[in-house]
Amino acid sequence: MTALAIRGGHLLDPAAGVDGLKDLLLKDGRVAEIASPGKLKNAEGVETLDAAGLIVAPGLIDIHVHLREPGQGYKETIATGTAAAAAGGFTAVAAMPNTTPVNDSPDITRWMQSPERGAHVRVFPIAAATRGSKGEAISDYAALKAAGAVAVTDDGRPILKDSAMREALAAAARVGLTVIQHAEDTRMTQGASMNLGPVSFKLGLRGMPAEAESALVERDIRLVAEQRDAHAHLHVAHTSTAAALNAVRQARRNGLRVTCEVAPHHFLLTEEHVGLYDTHAKMNPPLRSAADRDAMIEGILDGIVDAIATDHAPHATHEKEIEFELAPNGITGLETALGLCLRWLHGEWKMSLGRVLSLLSAQPAALLGLKGRGTLAVGSFADVVVFDPKVEWTFRATESKSKAKNTPFDGWTMQGKVCWTISEGRVAYAPPA
């Protein structure tokens, strides 16, 4: 493998406590050396990226994406989804198992990671928690972990049965995996296509009550508490309601291993953004009330939220150009996450750059136990994002690297432009010349 030096940049590595001008040498897919500007010892003649005036940070990690393969390549492929990830500054993504067929087997888990998929950045499969994600018999966690799965979930098809969830938590704890729950009591959301509230009433749409989320989070936390000694790890996916976040906060106070993520759309948008049936504002969990949105912002600023994850959910254009109630849930997110976080969390709400980057790299890496990621300490994987924090730019969905264009952030102003994304020492994204 060739080596690569990044010189003159401002290294911001919250996990390693580094925040200053540093040169980096990447070699054989790892960070080989870090030195004060101009002081690299082993970088003679090595290809160099000039990062003067730029931020050099651990590559971003999105622990909640849908890459649609196997089976739904018309929406997205592992190749196109990871190209979008690289363009967004991500060097690792965790891929959800609601593929066709459902990823509940070591074979599919390995297939997703095979070099033939043409991934531009590292893909970590998250396997189905139950066979076929049917919410009944749990899958073989030891075998899935051995094949590379980093967590288990039935994302999109929450595990409602207490017995199944109890067993999933216990079995996952035994092999050291996290159970990720899409918290939605689907018995309360039949036929619903947005948040339940005055807006859904006005639009004549059936609504999903906030309690459908919080009730299941509370149930899951009870199950974690029941087997406290097993140290089960529950991770709440795409938290969207104040009540669910409060439940997580309470569980943490009680010493339970409960973590959560929030998606950019849930801390930026509200149910009002559905406007007049904009299917790019349709996702599950839905955009919530302003009070819930504000609670997500507070939770991020307070530190109760462990990670920002996009829930990147690509769909073909024709699938979204239909009646709101019939349109599929989800929006893309990989290419807008950094720009939105920098613009709003850092720029508008004054969260430090280090904390924002930590929510997008160090914390999600720790959450899923991705060793050697989320930091640029010597010996770590050479997963790097180099970006210009000062550049304001406009996101255009048509220019997206994703196959899909279903985003509510088309035309939005972003802060911070990715210059290079380096995945295990290789340049995975460089801006068009």
Place this chain on the structure above:
Amino acid sequence: MTPTATAARRTLFTPPLPEPRFPYNPGSMLSVLDLSVQGVSRLLARAAELERMDPLVRDRILLKRRLALLFYESSTRTRTSFELAAKALGADTTLVSNLSSSIEKGESLKDTGLTLRALGAEAIILRHNSSGAAWLLEASTRLPVINAGDGMHEHPTQALLDLRTLLAHLRPGVEGVDEKTLSGVTVAIVGDILHSRVARSNMLLLPRLGARVLLCGPVQLLPDLAAHAAAGVAIERNFDAALGQSQAVMMLRIQAERLSGLQLDLDEYKASYQLTGQRLAAHAPAALVMHPGPIIRGMEITAGVADGVQSAILEQVTNGVAIRMAVIERALKHENGGRP
């Protein structure tokens, strides 16, 4: 930027809402909110004019213009009155229904709309079982789209014909309206509010003319949050109390096809919310009784009341033709600086 108060300890600026894009076509009538109060007034006046006009003169107004009626749900009143209204103005109409078209083969609403446009349709009148369908059709075709009922959402021409009926009785002789025309008037809307597009359009329209709207029904069919739908709207769950305050009462059918698993004890419902002759005589002996139809005699309303002297139900149907003539003319004449 919208300032947002959070936990009383800081005020955060959050992303603004996008600018509304609808309607794309000024001839469209997707919602009653597409009309200003002045626009409502002009439309009512024009409906009266068209109704009085010599039929042989009237049928030259839109001579050979092409209108498509696209119906994804069954309909008697709305479809027939749109059709009669269009024909009275001389327009050609074609009816496409979901049961006898390529919609059955899976053609999307967008493609159906584009196909009708390619066939020369100059405007589309849409009845659809999905809320918001009219907006999708308008965005896809950019034609004038008249919303003839979208799911549980809106039915603007029904609200306009209801208004015409109300005015004829409560403000006889008045053809134009303003923000105060219905001041002092309370209209009760009773029954299955949750699933009713007629209720939504009326509660968005009538308060803008000064009326107070009282919503009445059991909590399963009338959630508390309905009270936030518009200014001038309130909830009164006691039917007798609502009747006692109202100059007009709009009864609604229970939409069994939209209940989707909702449990409702119909005997209990009738005991509390059926409009009977006795109830009417006791609490609203002078009130106008309205119903958008179809009526289910013996359920929300007794036959005696439906056929009684206070009933304006058939008058509503008749008014539909005049209103829809004006709405269709507006749709097709808008680009020519037409009226209203």
